[in-house]
Amino acid sequence: xxxxxxxxxxxRRSILEPSRGVRARKARNLVATVLxxxxxxxxxxxxxxxxxxxxxKGGSVFGWDFLxxxxxxxxxxxxxxxxxxxxxxLVITGTATLMSVPLGILGGIYLNEYGGTRTLARxxxxxxxxxxxxxxVVMGLFIYTxxxxxxxxxxxxxxxxxxxxxxxxxxIRTTDEILRLVPNELRxxxxxxxxxxxxxxxxxxxPHAMPGIVSGSLLAVARAAGETAPLLFTIGITSKPNWNPxxxxxxxxxxxxxxxAASPFPAALExxxxxxxxxxxxxxxxxxxxxVVTAIYSRRASAA
Amino acid sequence: xxxTTDTLPVDPLPAGRPRRLSEGARPPGSITDRLFRxxxxxxxxxxxxxxxxxxxxxxxxxxxxxxxxGLFHAVFADDWDPAKGHLGAGALLYGTLLVGVIxxxxxxxxxxxxxxFVTEVCPRFARRPIIYVIDLLAAIPxxxxxxxxxxxxxxxxxxxxxxxxxxxxxxxxxxxxLTASPAQNGLSYMTAGLVVGVMVTPIVTSLVREVFATCPxxxxxxxxxxxxxxxxxxRGAVFPHSRSGIVAASMxxxxxxxxxxxxxxxxxxxxxxxxxxxxxxxxxxxxxxxNEFGEASGTHRAALIGLGVVLFVVTIAVGMVARAVVAHADxxxxxx
Numbered sequence: 001x002x003x004x005x006x007x008x009x010x011x012r013r014s015i016l017e018p019s020r021g022v023r024a025r026k027a028r029n030l031v032a033t034v035l036x037x038x039x040x041x042x043x044x045x046x047x048x049x050x051x052x053x054x055x056x057k058g059g060s061v062f063g064w065d066f067l068x069x070x071x072x073x074x075x076x077x078x079x080x081x082x083x084x085x086x087x088x089x090l091v092i093t094g095t096a097t098l099m100s101v102p103l104g105i106l107g108g109i110y111l112n113e114y115g116g117t118r119t120l121a122r123x124x125x126x127x128x129x130x131x132x133x134x135x136x137v138v139m140g141l142f143i144y145t146x147x148x149x150x151x152x153x154x155x156x157x158x159x160x161x162x163x164x165x166x167x168x169x170x171x172i173r174t175t176d177e178i179l180r181l182v183p184n185e186l187r188x189x190x191x192x193x194x195x196x197x198x199x200x201x202x203x204x205x206x207p208h209a210m211p212g213i214v215s216g217s218l219l220a221v222a223r224a225a226g227e228t229a230p231l232l233f234t235i236g237i238t239s240k241p242n243w244n245p246x247x248x249x250x251x252x253x254x255x256x257x258x259x260x261a262a263s264p265f266p267a268a269l270e271x272x273x274x275x276x277x278x279x280x281x282x283x284x285x286x287x288x289x290x291x292v293v294t295a296i297y298s299r300r301a302s303a304a
Numbered sequence: 305x306x307x308t309t310d311t312l313p314v315d316p317l318p319a320g321r322p323r324r325l326s327e328g329a330r331p332p333g334s335i336t337d338r339l340f341r342x343x344x345x346x347x348x349x350x351x352x353x354x355x356x357x358x359x360x361x362x363x364x365x366x367x368x369x370x371x372x373x374g375l376f377h378a379v380f381a382d383d384w385d386p387a388k389g390h391l392g393a394g395a396l397l398y399g400t401l402l403v404g405v406i407x408x409x410x411x412x413x414x415x416x417x418x419x420x421f422v423t424e425v426c427p428r429f430a431r432r433p434i435i436y437v438i439d440l441l442a443a444i445p446x447x448x449x450x451x452x453x454x455x456x457x458x459x460x461x462x463x464x465x466x467x468x469x470x471x472x473x474x475x476x477x478x479x480x481x482l483t484a485s486p487a488q489n490g491l492s493y494m495t496a497g498l499v500v501g502v503m504v505t506p507i508v509t510s511l512v513r514e515v516f517a518t519c520p521x522x523x524x525x526x527x528x529x530x531x532x533x534x535x536x537x538x539r540g541a542v543f544p545h546s547r548s549g550i551v552a553a554s555m556x557x558x559x560x561x562x563x564x565x566x567x568x569x570x571x572x573x574x575x576x577x578x579x580x581x582x583x584x585x586x587x588x589x590x591x592x593x594x595n596e597f598g599e600a601s602g603t604h605r606a607a608l609i610g611l612g613v614v615l616f617v618v619t620i621a622v623g624m625v626a627r628a629v630v631a632h633a634d635x636x637x638x639x640x
Binding site: 025026028029032033035036037038039040042043044046047049050053054057103104106107109110111113114115120121123124126127128129130131133134135136137138139141142144145146149165168169172196197198199201222223225226227228229232233254257258261262269272273276279280283284287291 | 608612627
């Protein structure tokens, strides 16, 4: 090829010789490649800035005391911590998980194992996808109207209901998609051995799909733990830890960040930064756990 | 006739259901089977029930607003002033759309770029780490983005940038109007749009990435075999295949952008304003809910719930259209 290219100016130009057109095309290709790479670089800028900001500002107050002390009753007081918010985040997100993950897995099992391509299953699948796009603030207003107004009390459980409604379609969709990856031969083998459907699902399908479902659920938990909007009207506020989701108002890290974000008091702002660091750590922990589960799963799958 | 019946000794049929092999007992597991099936079905139907309940309950509580102002006036009139009982959400609608559009203008090209980088440009071993990094961006809570933009050096930097752009374009006919009078503190539609753009980028990226991944390798290889450069291959093989998918991904992203609440509430400036442009202080339908819900009562509170209803309807509609686009494209590909 190089001999053709470097041939001394033939009367008719060879198509392999880099003409001006080819050079322009290569230049355009280079520019496009660089632009594509720049897109990635641009997207990482806010990630780095936010991380530096959260760690830099929140790091100074962060510590065990911060995570366990009560929130000062007056915003201007310095010291104190975010203990009640940590408790609230764990209790409310945990309650939401206990409600939405089992129901979501059941729903996903319905979609893939029973519904299949039936009209009803198609409608449910479509609406679950659409429901993942419903703004979280709408979930908050929804629980406010049907629960808080009815029982006249803001509780952690009301917040958990809102978060659960947010998580449910995510878990359903993940479960449905993971179950679709389970090879049909496994089910048929189980049926051939005389197992009923429930037994097949319990002993063959679910164990095979479990890592994917766990990973998807962890991501849903991570998303719910960071939500603020559904909690603002449902859980109220408190400055003492409240482990009981069913009575009394509660608070979460996200709600405290929102409350303190524009505070004129440096101490309150400081606590907001610390809460942001705690929340980001918590959310990243769940995201990383999901990755670990997926990684173990895919290694096992590739080994098999 | 009567004799034949007498000669044939037939057991009288049991009054209830017919006998089974197992002497009336159901085969083991059949009850659990049926029970589980119903449970699963109920869990599936829960999605439809919740969506219906959201629509009914929130609309019910928002009725005073619609009745008080009239449906059209409530949604489109530009006179949000709760103290005087004026609750027209026109400026909020404008702000929501403006923030959504700004977010998409930034997020869609960047998402397409990242998706291309992951699927076509970068070496295979780098794919997963890049995807993880982009997903980390999605994991950062909305409220943390708001806190960051409100209190970091980014905000004054943006303010200076707005002022500079505003000055630089003061002579250009149309741009001049768009960039006029930047907000003093830098909190504006543009700031909110940028933050929301960052937040929807991971979602759009992962959707677009899936679309690109379905592009048939044969077509890409054919383009390369004809001597196309990578960019020409992308333009000639990947983009035509993915057009509807990119549109759908953008719409799903737009749905998220329109409903984004907490970050917008913190950085958009806080005043519903139809006259302000890109760099002006404003407010959106979602953003105003947490800001005013606490002190609202009566029709004002109904109006805030009503804004939720409008958001719900808009995002459901956008989501449905987007999913329909995907389904349509899938079906077309299936036939081919």
